[in-house]
Amino acid sequence: MINKVSDDFYHITLPMPFRLRHVHVYVLADGENLALFDTGFNVGGSYEILEKDLGSIGRSIKSIRDIYITHVHIDHCGMAGLIKEKSGATIHLSAAADDSNQNYSRTDLLTAKVKSFYRTHGFTEKEVDDLIELFSGMRNIIAVFKGDDRLQPNEIKKFGKWQFEAIFTPGHSNGHTCYYFPREGFLLSGDTILPHITPNLSPDLFDEQFRPLSSFLTSIKKVEKLAVNKIYPGHGDVLTDVKTRVRELQDHHAGRTQLILNCLGTEPKTTREVSREIFGNDLPDFDKFLALNETYVHLLELKRQNEIREEQKGNNLVYIIRSRRDDDCLVSKII
């Protein structure tokens, strides 16, 4: 379904086979030429829908000159390779997103990292196997692509009459980028700000320095400071009250951090155990994975803030609240 938002600016909704059931892509026009922001999932007739929708405004896939990616999750970039192949479009994305994309195609290394991480954090062998199988299925539908242009932070881009800025907003994913149109006062937010759901936060298994939660909180503050009166998200309805949504997201994470602290008692717990207490155990495989990630990024931040300790217990990492004694020990070591 294509909607004209304003002159030379369109919004297309494409299908997604799970969870949110849809993803939005945005289109700028300059005469015959188009710039596409995200591409949608490479499944369920998405390509044909995109082709038909562009046809209804007198253009085609071949009219696409530029593809701007918000982040390299398959619902947002799944058709980038295919569209580039048909149109010769230039793919723009942040360096971190480009790196992640290359890393995702290192299948053996990625599988080894996934196995090691999720085992360490308490998934059973069966859960790890189910996860690998799920990922293999997803990888099979990705049209592999290589980025052409690595965006710089706050880089200004032009497309016909349009001028916009690449705002780096790591958090939901390491190399996430929003696209800011200062003259028109809107932002294409990808999955950084969504109207009804809190974007999931996950670790980057190839970048241990990445702190998803603190990055996300910094990113949404950055968005709040922009002169934006409309946010066009990757999923869901257009947002106008940016401040309220940012506050809700901040409150959500503060609440979840507290919940996790309450859940950590005197006994050390794995990420999986904490995740099970908070999100329950009766979850589909993909949700179990998201729940563990979400729990982990909070534990990681609490560890960095010295609120909790991480210990090795057998093959697992476990977490425990730092006691007064830990601090005394630390002080005596320093002295």
Ligand SMILES: [Zn+2]
């Ligand atoms: Zn998404």
